[in-house]
Amino acid sequence: MCGRFTIYADDDELVDFFEVDLVEGEHLPSYNQAPSQQIRVVRQVEEAEVVGSAKRELVNQKWGFVPFWAKEGFRPLINARSETVTEKPTFRTAAQKRRSLVPMNGYYEWRVLPGGKKQPYFLSLGDAEGRGAPPGSEPLMAVAGIFEWPAEGSEEPATSALLTRSASRELAYIHDRMPLFIPKNLWSAWLDPDLNDRDAVSEMIAAVPPAPLVARMVSPAVGNVRNNFPGLINPFDPDEGTLSIPS
Structure with a gap:
């Protein structure tokens, strides 16, 4: 599961990293991105939408997927299981036709300790030796996303869900699920709306290896x-007291 993440890279960094052609709106860096908030998303622009050779667009979407057929009171879904996303009626059309990349520098997960207390961890990309980057310098990553357009005539933004997978063996002690991170060599295929065969999408998902993440305890x-x-x-030791929270 992924219920909170960080995206402190600015739009200029995202444009360079994802080779974005068009930018719509803006987004302030966040160290605690939460469901129902606006998140930055990279999607492929369909040819009918633009003139010229623009391919990728950086946009805002609302984190919490709502299928087009949902009735009033539907609870938005922040995650979708990658193993079944092409089969579940709620997600399968989006998985075939409306895939995205969600940039993040890392995400938070909570480990349930003996007695029921929950300890948060921050997970981000490690290096070849399994070491983490200093806080604030974590490399960008791309999480698999799917999105749904709002109802016709609505001024609401598109809604988005993040795909999850089984956690790697090294991280399963924290939680049994983790985001599905898409490696750069698969970005073009993942974003391509013309790649809409259900089996092909499922095969692409199954071929993605778990990202080599490292974890640290946080406040x-x-x-x-x-x-x-x-x-x-920042790293946090529960025996050393509480974190000073800016006013």
């Missing part, structure tokens, strides 16, 4: 969505 302050500051991703 429980991340549990409050109102907290959003760089110190949230």
Whole structure:
């Protein structure tokens, strides 16, 4: 599962990293991106939408997938299981035709400790030796996303869900699920709306290896969505007291 993440890279970095052609809207860096908020998403522009050779667009979408047929009261879905996303009626059309990449520098996960207490961890990309980057310098990653357009005539943004997979053996002690990170060599295929055969999409998902992530314990302050500051991703020792929260 992925219920909180960080994206502190600015739009200029995202444009360069994802080779984006068009930028729509803007987005402030976040150290505590939460469901129902606007998130930055990279999608492929369909040829009918633009003139010229533009291919990729950086846009805002609402984190919480709502299928086009949903009735009032439907609870938005923030995650979709990659193993069944091409089969579930809620997600399968989006998985075939409306795939995206969701940029992040890392994400948070909570480990349930003996007695029921939950300890948050920050997970990000490690190097070849399994070491993590210093806080605030974690490399960008691309999570597999799917999205749904709003109802015709609505001024609401498109809605988005992040795909998850079984956690790697090294990270399963924290949680049994993790995001599905798409490697760069598969970005073009993942974003391509013409690649819409269900079996082909399923095969592509199955071929993605788990990302080599590293984890560090962070402050429980991340549990409050109102907290959003760089110190949230710093290493935290519960025996050394609480994190100082900016006013």
